[in-house]
Amino acid sequence: MNISNKPDPAGKAGTTPDLAAILAQAGGTKKRSRRLVWPLALLLVLGGGYGAYSYFSGSGPRYEYTTEALKNSDLNVIVTATGSVQPTDQVDVSSELSGTVRQVNVTYNSAVKAGDVLLELDTNKQEADVQSARAQLASAKANVLKADAELSSAKVSLDRLTNLVNSRISSQQDLDSARYAYESAAATKSVNEASVLSAEASLRLAEVNLSKLKVVSPIDGVVLTRDVDPGATVASSLNAPVLFTIAGDLKRMELQVSVDEADVGQVREGLDATFSVDAYPNQKFPAKIESVRFASETVNNVVTYKAILTVDNADLLLRPGMTATSDITVKSRNNTLLVPNAALRYSPPMQQSARGGNPLTRLFSPPRPPRGGSRQADAGAQRDGSRVVWVLRDGAPVRARIMTGATDGRFTSVKSGELKEGDLVITDATARNG
Template sequence: MNILSDPRKTAPATDESAQLASILAAAGVQKKSRHRRSWAVATLVILAVAGAGSYYYLGRSGAGYDYTTQTIKHGDLTVLVTATGTVQPTEQVDISSELSGTVRDVNVDYNSIVKTGDVLAVLDTDKLEADVKSSRAKVNSAKANVAKATAELASAESSLTRLRSLVKSNVSTLQSLEDSQYKYDSALAAKEINEAEVLAAEADQRLAEVNLDKARIISPIEGVILTRAVNPGATVAASLSAPVLFTIAGDLKKMELQVDVDEADVGGIAVGQKATFTVDAYPERTFPAEIEQIRFAPETTNNVVTYKAVLSVDNADLLLRPGMTATSDIVVKSIADTILVPNAALRYTPQAAESRGSRNIFSLFRPPRMGPRNTTAPAPTGPNRTIWILKSGTPSPVNVQIGSSDGRFTQVLSGELEGGDEVITDATARAR
């Protein structure tokens, strides 16, 4: 049996459901609207705070450097050329023997003071003395032969004169006269030969005496014995490359400093310039010197070209010794009472800061640039430069013309500078 529902009873239930759905939908819309407004307000607050922070951050970045300065001053400038070398005697002689033989006596030792003509050593002279005696005997024999030849010549001359008279008187024959003339000529020639033999014998005698003198090795100069390479009993062999027996230095109270000057600096030095130098033995003391010679001959070592400069040195107190290594400062130029700026100021260039107006809040969130950036400008050269003066906390450029430099300070020839100006030498960014 089918039961049919009454349409009049089901209609009200449907209407109530529709009303409930519409009420819930309206409430959901209102809730979503309130959530959207809350997110919008929060976003505006965040942006406001970030904007204020960025304004403060970017506003301070324009003055974010601390400057290192030095005061421009008036003073004296000394331009130096530094060179190294060694202290040497002004005169040094290596002594060898011209004769071969055995050393009999040695009269000096290291550091011995000698004078010109002092006997340093003596070779064995027995054979040399015998040679002198033999040569003297030969001279005497030759002279006797000359005397004999002279007598024979006188006899021949007398016979020739007598025969000439007899021939004129027809007492003697012409043949006898010719024989007498021949004897005279022979006697004259014999005399000349004997006289030449005397000269030769005398020369041999002088040579023997010289060799005897050379057996005594003497000092050719006044000075000090630096080295001695021979002892009594040693055998000396004379040759083209004879061994050095003694080395003598001249007066050590006057010495010289030989330094190697770089080819880039040799144009600035000249004879007569003053210098000072130091040696390792006396590091706290400086010694005066003066250039007395600049040699033209180049010296090349490992492709580096230098020129030898010789400086005279007074060593009256005998502190300096031959061979000491020295470092010299040659005074190339001295400038009195000039404006000086530190060389660091010539190398300083302000860092390029970004314009404040070109930066905004979004720049804070940009990712950092990757890779190196070369922000170093090449060092300027030439006499015209720009330096930066700090005035009221702000760098101000000043164009100047520079002159000589000693490596730390440079002379200013022209430019709007005054004593007491603070010149910038460096700048460092402040910590934020």
């Protein structure tokens, strides 16, 4: 049996897509897409052109300027150093002898004169030593008298025997014995005289030791510390304990400060200074530099040099050991034109510079952030040593060149240039849109 499959005309018309119809439909879609692209491109071109016009025509952020008026004033360049107030003279007093403290005559803050007795030790042993030395001296002197008498007797015997020998009454041997006795008596006298000198020295030493049992003040001043009480035992040694600390006249003191090695080149003798202490925070005390020591001091790898300042303390407000902070005036300028250091650091925003160059480059390059007066570098420094500041005139910044002098960290003196008192120098700028 033969079976044949024939295409169904009805199925051809109802189920199989017409290729020509599909192609015709696709062609219509492309034509509609082309009609939509050209209007969109036109809108983009118009929008970009307007944006470019707005950008290049100068519209953008505006700036509000912070200014400060220049004025003539005094400028003081200050070096700050810390230290402490100390007496001009200070002495530690100890005892040269050991003994028991019998009496203490002073206490803290006692005013003393040179030679005043501060402390007395027990004197029994030293008084006995003095009496013994005196007895030894008396004995030595008696021995000298005895030796002198013996010497006189020997001299008489020698003279008599000499005459007898000359008269051939006595022998030469008797004369030699008499001469030996005389010379021996003379030597004994010399020994006894030396013993007198030794006894006198021993007596003086005993008397000195007795006097040292009274510890006296070596200077006029005030007792700062007292580290002994009656009944205590004092032991003398190579490192004798300090019994009293006495400061000289407290009406004239000194301030010892440590000057950093970076500042010591500016500090010299005769400079004026002021200082304050914690006890009187609202009061400034005057001082003057007396000396700057050459020897360095290193603490935690920081090198400093000691400066000594004289201080008048007639009111006795200052006390030894007070911590002080001093301001040393190393330079002074009177009635000079001052410019704030913030104006020296300021440079205008780079708005106009950012718009220079090729237009296409400006259009497609990302915008640069503006650089204002907050920059910390010395924006106005020039190769010839001059500085540039910006002055606000008629609402616009104007460049001005100046030569500067001393600075105190906040203001700088103007030696010459294109500025005058009353000019408004720009210290900062703030962008304001619109």
